[in-house]
Amino acid sequence: MEQRSAHHATFTVERTYPATPERVYKAWSDAEAKARWFTPAETFDFRVGGREYSRGGPPDGPVFTFDACYQDIVPNARIVYSYVLDMDDKRISASVTTVELHQAEGGTRLVFTEQGVFLDGLDTPEQREHGTNVLLNMLGDALRSESEAS
Incomplete structure (x- = not known):
């Protein structure tokens, strides 16, 4: 019999970007802008009750599926979404995230808080926090590239 477990955890990551809140919000709320730093979405319906769905991963696998539903949106101030993450055909976590x-001074302070349940030892809060740091660094790179292009 397969060993089952549910590990609950919360983590917060903060970044300050040299961009206005409007530009940082657009990087989350616009499909084309988000695809510059996040896996391009197959479905992107950015509204309360809307869904974002994407699949991707390294060329040699596994395939990760991100399936989110937007719970609360305050333009240029707050985004709340719930999501599940699958690795191939296994559910590895379910989370609620607040951005x-x-x-x-000089830009926007982003506070990213994730409350998750990490399932069956297939993912850990530490791995997710590391991945979040990588993504938020990629967001910073995308915002800098956009600034340099203007």
Whole structure:
């Protein structure tokens, strides 16, 4: 019999970007802008009750499926979404994520908080927090590239 487990955890990651809250919000709310730093979505319906769905991963596998539903959106200030993450055909986590955008000196302070349940030892809070740091660094790179292009 397969060993089952559910590990609950919360983590918060903060970044300050040299961009306005409007630009950082657009990087989350616009499908084309988000695809510059996140797996391009097959479905992208950015509204309360809307869904974002994407699949991807390294060329030699596994395939990760991100399936999110937007729960709350305050333009240029807050995004709340719930999502499940699958690895191939196994559910590895279910989470609620809040992205807060605050005006800061020289730009925007982003506060990313994830509350998750990590299933059956297939993922851990530490791995997810590491992956979130990588993604938020990629967001910063995309915002810098956009600034340099303008």
